[in-house]
Amino acid sequence: MGKKSLYDYNVNDVSKLLADNVGAIIMIDPAIDAYKTIVRRGMFEAFLKESGIYHDLILDLWFHFNGSNEKVSGEYQIFADNTGVFKEKYSRRLKLVLENEDKPHLVQLTVYPIEDATKYIFVLDEFIDSESLQESLTNKKISTIQGSYLFSMYIDLVSDSTSSINVTEISDDVVNYNLKYSEWRMMIVNMIWPEDQEQFLRRTDPEYLKKNFTPGRTSSYDCMMRNLEGKFIWVKLIFSRANTYNDDDYKYVFMVQDIHDESLELISTLQTYEEKAMKDPLTGVYNHGEMEAQLNNAISLRQKSDDPISVMMLDLDLFKKVNDNYGHSVGDTTLKLFAKIILDAAVEEKCSVGRWGGEEFVIVCREKTGDEAYAIAESMRKKVEEYLFPDIFHITCSIGVTELKADDDFAKAFDRLDKAMYTSKNNGRNTVTIL
Numbered sequence: 550m551g552k553k554s555l556y557d558y559n560v561n562d563v564s565k566l567l568a569d570n571v572g573a574i575i576m577i578d579p580a581i582d583a584y585k586t587i588v589r590r591g592m593f594e595a596f597l598k599e600s601g602i603y604h605d606l607i608l609d610l611w612f613h614f615n616g617s618n619e620k621v622s623g624e625y626q627i628f629a630d631n632t633g634v635f636k637e638k639y640s641r642r643l644k645l646v647l648e649n650e651d652k653p654h655l656v657q658l659t660v661y662p663i664e665d666a667t668k669y670i671f672v673l674d675e676f677i678d679s680e681s682l683q684e685s686l687t688n689k690k691i692s693t694i695q696g697s698y699l700f701s702m703y704i705d706l707v708s709d710s711t712s713s714i715n716v717t718e719i720s721d722d723v724v725n726y727n728l729k730y731s732e733w734r735m736m737i738v739n740m741i742w743p744e745d746q747e748q749f750l751r752r753t754d755p756e757y758l759k760k761n762f763t764p765g766r767t768s769s770y771d772c773m774m775r776n777l778e779g780k781f782i783w784v785k786l787i788f789s790r791a792n793t794y795n796d797d798d799y800k801y802v803f804m805v806q807d808i809h810d811e812s813l814e815l816i817s818t819l820q821t822y823e824e825k826a827m828k829d830p831l832t833g834v835y836n837h838g839e840m841e842a843q844l845n846n847a848i849s850l851r852q853k854s855d856d857p858i859s860v861m862m863l864d865l866d867l868f869k870k871v872n873d874n875y876g877h878s879v880g881d882t883t884l885k886l887f888a889k890i891i892l893d894a895a896v897e898e899k900c901s902v903g904r905w906g907g908e909e910f911v912i913v914c915r916e917k918t919g920d921e922a923y924a925i926a927e928s929m930r931k932k933v934e935e936y937l938f939p940d941i942f943h944i945t946c947s948i949g950v951t952e953l954k955a956d957d958d959f960a961k962a963f964d965r966l967d968k969a970m971y972t973s974k975n976n977g978r979n980t981v982t983i984l
Contacts, residue, residue, distance in 0.1 A: 577670070639659070764798075765791075768789075834903050859921070875941060884908060919950060
């Protein structure tokens with residue numbers, strides 16, 4: 550074009566200069582879900598096809614993890630159709646990563662709706678390194694501020710609209726979604742853990758929000774939600790009603806906070822304390838309180854079902870002599886080893902083992918008839934008899950077995966079990982009796 554005076558340039562000159570200098574120009578026809586690339590140079594030669602499906606282009610531009618070419622899970626790609634609708638001019642920055650590259654390219658996208666917004670022109674340009682560095686530093690600050698917040702948006706219930714949507718893992722900037730709140734709510738519920746979906750729908754219902762949130766009020770609850778990788782994680786869902794000083798306004802800020810690691814740590818801690826509350830500290834099997842609860846549950850289950858359930862009581866024979874002759878330390882070791890022998894055998898049969906008190910233990914055998922439980926008890930008896938215990942060498946046990954009946958209550962079942970065990974004692978010990 551040569552050097553021209555500023556005042557000699559016209560529309561055609563500027564159009565040619567733009568076409569010769571921008572990274573890419575794309576024509577879009579959303580009605581037929583198609584695009585055609587008019588200009589592509591530099592990185593865009595590898596990134597863009599000559600033509601293709603508009604939906605796929607939106608996925609490539611938006612629905613990948615921030616600074617990566619790894620796509621978000623398919624469940625979230627349903628939002629692509631809402632992202633690619635433009636009624637007005639729109640501009641934003643994107644981080645695009647080419648195949649076989651690790652470093653993201655910082656790109657400016659500007660959208661020009663034309664022909665009454667029935668078609669679009671996309672203009673894309675890559676930033677120079679110095680600008681990219683400044684943007685990267687800015688994004689690092691933003692990321693630090695946002696911390697664990699994965700998602701945020703603004704909701705207007707009166708107009709049933711959403712705006713200022715930000716998905717941190719996709720971009721540090723807000724994303725242009727053309728999405729009603731009612732539509733978003735019914736789409737996002739599928740990303741919620743099935744058992745939490747009912748609560749999500751209740752807590753996000755517009756009438757619930759209107760009724761329970763005064764201006765300025767914030768509320769939250771925890772649930773499991775599918776992340777962009779398609780994995781369920783623990784999140785905190787936060788709603789806050791904007792304080793607009795107009796009671797007829799129903800505008801809210803909604804945020805999703807990643808609390809997965811903290812929740813897993815809390816769950817682990819609770820499980821540890823739960824186990825301590827349920828376990829006998831010496832032997833590691835269930836304690837008396839837990840076994841009483843399991844026995845009551847088994848009786849209740851048997852009253853409602855014909856599936857067999859049996860229970861057994863085990864008692865070490867002449868155990869008092871162990872404590873008297875060898876001391877309580879040897880006695881404790883003997884109890885722990887005895888518990889391990891019967892626990893190892895019970896686990897194979899999916900039975901629950903607990904210490905009833907002293908040297909007495911109770912085992913609940915679900916889905917086992919009396920005869921089946923008797924066979925398990927006889928096997929345990931032999932293993933105990935044959936085991937070489939430290940210091941005392943050998944000790945035996947007496948076992949009582951009973952199958953629960955449909956009309957049993959706790960007193961009936963336990964009385965029968967207790968009698969069965971003492972029958973074994975009275976019959977010379979080291980014996981199994983079923984009643």
